[in-house]
Each structure stands twice: as structure tokens, then as C-alpha cells.
Amino acid sequence: MKPPLNLAKExxxxxxxxxxxxxxxxxxxTLEKMAELRDSMRSLMVMLETCTKCGNCAQQCHSYxxxxxxxxxxxxxxxxxxxxxxxxxxxxxxxFGRFNGAEEFDEETLSKWVTYFxxxxxxxxxxxxxxxGIDTAEVTIxxxxxxxxxxxxxKFMQSIASAMIKSGNNMGISKLAxxxxxxxxxxxxxxxxGLDIKIPVDKPNSDILYVPSSADFFTNVDxxxxxxxxxxxxGVNWTIPSSVLEAAxxxxxxxxxxxxxxxQRLNAAALExxxxxVVQGECGHGWRAAKMYTEGASGPVPFKIMHVLxxxxxxxxxxxxxxxxxxVTLHDPCNYSRGxxxxxxxxxxxxxxxxxxxxxxxxxxxxxxxxxxxxxLMDEMLEIRMQLGKKKAEQIKALGQIDYLxxxxxxxxxxxxxxxxxxxxxxxxxxxxxxxxxxxxxxDKPEEE
Amino acid sequence: xxxxxxxxxQVELDEDGFxxxxxxxxxxxxxxxxxxxxxxxxxxxxxxxxxxxxxxFKKFGMAPMVRKMxxxxxxxxxxxxxxxxxxxxxxxxxxxxxPKPTGCV
Ligand code: SF4
Ligand code: SF4
Numbered sequence: 001m002k003p004p005l006n007l008a009k010e011x012x013x014x015x016x017x018x019x020x021x022x023x024x025x026x027x028x029x030t031l032e033k034m035a036e037l038r039d040s041m042r043s044l045m046v047m048l049e050t051c052t053k054c055g056n057c058a059q060q061c062h063s064y065x066x067x068x069x070x071x072x073x074x075x076x077x078x079x080x081x082x083x084x085x086x087x088x089x090x091x092x093x094x095x096f097g098r099f100n101g102a103e104e105f106d107e108e109t110l111s112k113w114v115t116y117f118x119x120x121x122x123x124x125x126x127x128x129x130x131x132x133g134i135d136t137a138e139v140t141i142x143x144x145x146x147x148x149x150x151x152x153x154x155k156f157m158q159s160i161a162s163a164m165i166k167s168g169n170n171m172g173i174s175k176l177a178x179x180x181x182x183x184x185x186x187x188x189x190x191x192x193x194g195l196d197i198k199i200p201v202d203k204p205n206s207d208i209l210y211v212p213s214s215a216d217f218f219t220n221v222d223x224x225x226x227x228x229x230x231x232x233x234x235g236v237n238w239t240i241p242s243s244v245l246e247a248a249x250x251x252x253x254x255x256x257x258x259x260x261x262x263x264q265r266l267n268a269a270a271l272e273x274x275x276x277x278v279v280q281g282e283c284g285h286g287w288r289a290a291k292m293y294t295e296g297a298s299g300p301v302p303f304k305i306m307h308v309l310x311x312x313x314x315x316x317x318x319x320x321x322x323x324x325x326x327x328v329t330l331h332d333p334c335n336y337s338r339g340x341x342x343x344x345x346x347x348x349x350x351x352x353x354x355x356x357x358x359x360x361x362x363x364x365x366x367x368x369x370x371x372x373x374x375x376x377l378m379d380e381m382l383e384i385r386m387q388l389g390k391k392k393a394e395q396i397k398a399l400g401q402i403d404y405l406x407x408x409x410x411x412x413x414x415x416x417x418x419x420x421x422x423x424x425x426x427x428x429x430x431x432x433x434x435x436x437x438x439x440x441x442x443x444d445k446p447e448e449e
Numbered sequence: 450x451x452x453x454x455x456x457x458x459q460v461e462l463d464e465d466g467f468x469x470x471x472x473x474x475x476x477x478x479x480x481x482x483x484x485x486x487x488x489x490x491x492x493x494x495x496x497x498x499x500x501x502x503x504x505x506f507k508k509f510g511m512a513p514m515v516r517k518m519x520x521x522x523x524x525x526x527x528x529x530x531x532x533x534x535x536x537x538x539x540x541x542x543x544x545x546x547x548p549k550p551t552g553c554v
Binding site for chain 1: 463464465509510511512514515516517520538539549550551552553554
């Protein structure tokens with residue numbers, strides 16, 4: 001069985017500091033890594049022991065619904081690891097082997113791990129509907145971590161990790177390139193507003209460190225512009241760090257040590273520039289990684305971490321906003337609405353910026369993933385990605401005509417337009433929530449004719 | 450990873466069919482890549498974008514912001530998609546010999 005994604009070759013794996021385990025040692029190394037995780041991720045083992053196969057989660061997983069593949073049924077996916085756990089870590093498994101639903105670890109199992117743990121979007125929707133709260137995303141995170149420790153990782157993840165090592169961001173943006181992008185965005189804002197709105201880079205003694213998504217420096221320019229306009233209006237002392245031009249943290253999506261390194265880069269940048277507040281840009285999983293793991297990676301930190309949508313929501317009444325004549329809906333990024341504490345803030349912001357806001361169904365904490373979650377943006381997975389996005393397309397279709405689909409996460413921003421096109425849903429704009437703030441800001445142009 | 454023969458020389462491509470070595474780029478490669486990226490005929494406008502991307506990459510080591518590319522070439526995003534149906538990050542970068550943009554694109 002050949003996994004549907006391109007795996008990184010050995011020289012690339014080595015280039016980011018990993019080694020490739022020989023096939024004859026796969027089993028031993030996997031069991032070692034599982035034993036490590038058993039001790040560090042206690043919740044994982046509870047999840048591996050508890051499932052009663054009630055089937056509740058099946059209809060709640062867009063991955064299973066979209067692909068129709070049994071192994072994408074959350075309990076079946078988790079079972080790929082559970083069987084190995086039972087065989088080698090429980091008394092019954094050790095004594096009776098296969099009789100207890102336990103399974104020998106072999107290359108076939110390994111190849112299924114690669115295939116199906118990279119068809120889980122880590123969206124955590126299954127956990128909401130499981131009577132025991134079993135969160136298959138945690139099993140997926142553990143499995144991807146173990147795979148990467150064997151030297152098995154998608155080329156897509158490897159190339160991002162490599163760019164992160166070189167530049168601190170996913171796209172490999174150097175400081176020189178960052179400054180050029182900033183200059184361009186400042187010119188754009190000057191042309192539009194007549195004001196000298198700055199995006200300060202590496203400014204020492206800043207109160208606020210704003211961490212954008214690197215994609216805002218390539219495709220999602222309006223998100224960065226919206227944020228700059230907000231900070232400008234509020235008159236705060238802020239900067240962006242060229243060393244961590246990245247709210248994302250793909251480590252969470254394939255290797256937990258890589259995640260900690262990125263957390264530490266963030267920590268170092270905040271300390272260096274003296275910020276007491278770190279504001280994270282529009283990125284779903286990066287929010288989870290920053291909020292939940294920065295202190296874990298670096299110990300107690302002398303700054304507070306907020307999401308830009310929380311920050312904007314808190315200051316909403318101070319911003320001069322007019323309502324744009326638009327009908328807008330919101331796609332809740334999974335990492336905001338399920339455990340990320342961000343549900344109402346984007347709604348309040350959007351309502352302040354546009355005339356009509358409509359909810360898709362289901363929404364908020366029950367929303368369906370876009371199908372790109374956990375970094376499944378590989379070109380070679382396009383067909384599967386479209387199946388993973390099927391539920392999202394159905395949700396948008398049910399709304400009828402809209403003008404704008406707000407998607408405040410860079411992975412969703414990359415995945416959703418392709419999904420919409422694939423399912424023939426066009427004729428509306430797609431972009432961030434901060435983009436709307438930027439567009440709704442009222443400016444009295446000094447040289448107004 | 451694979452190789453293509455260009456004017457008698459073996460040129461290495463990555464998993465996504467992009468050049469591994471940007472310095473391997475030449476005009477013959479553009480015609481070969483054009484086919485796989487749904488570009489039927491290479492026009493002056495294609496070359497304008499390709500040359501612009503190469504210049505920018507030489508200076509900054511990455512592809513320019515999509516909006517900057519539009520502004521500097523005088524083309525709308527729609528026109529860029531008409532020229533390069535697989536998009537600015539894929540088709541245009543590939544023909545210009547740039548590495549595939551990584552990250553959330
Ligand atoms: S986390 Fe999401 S994609 Fe993964 S099994 Fe659960 S519902 Fe499915
Ligand atoms: S809902 Fe929970 S207990 Fe039921 S099959 Fe799914 S994971 Fe197992």
C-alpha cells in the first residue's frame with residue numbers, strides 16, 4: 001500500500017536534523033517512542049484504552065464522510081495505534097497476542113499509519129461527540145510524531161521545517177525580503193488612506209510583538225494591512241519580529257520537538273524586543289501551539305499571549321468602523337472554536353464591519369473542518385483534500401448567495417478557495433476577518449478632492 | 450524526484466516537478482514546463498512575468514507578494530491566472546525556475 005503523499009527523501013530528512021530508521025529497526029524504535037509518549041502524554045494512553053466502538057463519532061468526522069474510507073472513521077483510525085498498544089503494552093496483549101484485538105507491528109501497519117494519520121485533519125470534532133471524550137486528533141499527533149522520529153515525514157512538512165530553520169518562517173522569508181514586503185504594504189496603505197501607516201520591523205522596546213502568518217507576506221496581504229491599520233489607529237507601540245515572521249508552528253503537525261523549537265524562537269524574539277504582549281495573527285493551529293505550549297517549551301514567560309481577534313474585539317469600540325454593504329459568513333477554524341477560546345470575538349468584529357452576518361450550519365464549536373487542517377495542503381493530495389472539504393462545500397452551498405466568506409486562518413485560506421472552485425461555488429470573496437476591519441476603517445483623507 | 454533531458458543535459462526536478470537547482474534554468478526548460486502547467490503558447494506577457502519573477506528572486510531569494518507582482522507587471526490577478534492557469538505560486542514560479550513556495554499557499 002503506497003501512501004498518497006510524497007515522503008521526504010533521506011538527504012532531506014537529514015538536512016533538518018533527523019535520521020532515517022532502517023526498516024528492520026522500525027518496530028523497536030516505534031515501541032520506544034510509544035513508551036516515551038505513554039509517559040509524557042498520559043491522556044493518549046487513556047484514549048487508547050477506552051473506546052467501546054459505539055460508533056458515535058462516525059457521522060461526525062468529515063474525513064470519514066468525505067472519503068467513505070473505513071479507516072478514516074475516527075475509532076478505526078485510532079485503532080491503528082490502539083492495536084499496537086494492546087499488543088505490546090497490555091498484559092493480555094503480551095500474553096495472548098492477536099486474540100485480544102492486538103496486532104503485530106509490521107510494515108503494513110506502518111504504511112497505514114502514514115496514509116490515515118495524514119487524512120485526519122486534527123479537527124477534534126470527534127471528541128465532542130464521543131461519550132468518553134476520546135480525541136483522535138491527539139492520537140494522530142502522537143502517530144505523526146513517532147513517524148517523523150523514524151525519519152518518515154511528508155516532503156511538504158520537511159520543506160516547511162527546513163524553511164523554519166533557515167528563516168524562522170514557513171516560506172523562507174529573509175529580513176531583506178520582509179522589509180521589501182513591508183515597504184510595499186506601507187505604500188499600499190499610503191495610497192489608500194493618505195496616511196503614513198507603518199509596519200515596524202524588529203523595533204526595540206516595543207510593547208506589543210505582533211506575529212503574523214508568513215502567508216500574509218505572500219497571498220493574504222489584506223490581513224496584515226488590516227492589523228497594521230488597527231494598531232496605527234490605537235496608537236500602540238508595536239513591532240513584527242523578522243526572526244519569527246510566523247504564527248504557524250508546523251511542529252505541532254508532525255514533530256513535537258520541532259514545535260518546541262519554534263515556541264522557543266517566539267519566546268526569544270519577545271524577550272529581545274522587550275514585548276509584554278504577544279499578539280498572534282490569523283493562524284489556527286499556531287494559536288493552539290502558542291497558547292498551550294509556549295510556557296511548556298520555555299518555562300514561565302514574562303509576557304501575555306493573545307490572539308489578534310481577541311485583541312481587536314477588546315478594542316472594537318475604539319475603532320472608527322463603518323458597515324460595508326456585504327453579506328458575510330464565518331468559517332470557524334477548528335483550533336479556535338474547539339478548545340481555542342475564540343468563537344464570539346470574530347462574530348462581534350464582523351458584525352461591526354458589515355451589514356449582514358449569516359451563520360452556516362453547524363457552526364462555532366460544532367463547525368466542520370475545511371479539510372486542510374493539520375497542514376494537509378500537499379498538491380499530490382488534491383483529490384483527497386477535495387473529499388475532505390466536501391462537508392464545508394455543502395455548508396456554504398446551503399447559504400445561497402453570499403458576498404464574503406471570512407476564514408481567519410492561513411491553512412483554511414489556502415484550502416477553501418480550491419474546495420469552493422472544485423464544487424462550483426464561486427462569485428464571492430474569501431479572506432480574513434482582519435481584512436474586513438481594514439476595509440471598514442473610516443479615513444478622512446487629508447488631500448480629499 | 451526525477452530528471453528531464455534538456456538540450457542533452459540531465460536536469461533534476463523535485464517531487465512537485467520544480468527545478469532543484471535554480472541555476473539549471475534556461476529558456477528551453479520554460480517550454481517544457483509550459484506543457485505540464487497548462488500554458489498553451491508562451492507570449493510576451495508570459496515572459497514579462499517570468500523575467501519579473503526571476504529578477505525579484507535574484508534580489509530577495511523568494512517569490513514576490515502576489516499583489517506586488519500584479520502591481521509591478523501591470524497585470525490583474527485574473528490575467529495572471531489566465532496566463533498561468535495553475536496560479537502564480539505554482540505555474541508562474543515553476544516556469545521562472547523558482548523553488549516551489551512552501552507554507553500555506
Ligand atoms: S480529529 Fe477530525 S478528522 Fe481526525 S478523526 Fe476526529 S473528526 Fe476525523
Ligand atoms: S465515539 Fe468514542 S467510544 Fe464511540 S467509537 Fe468513537 S471513539 Fe470509540
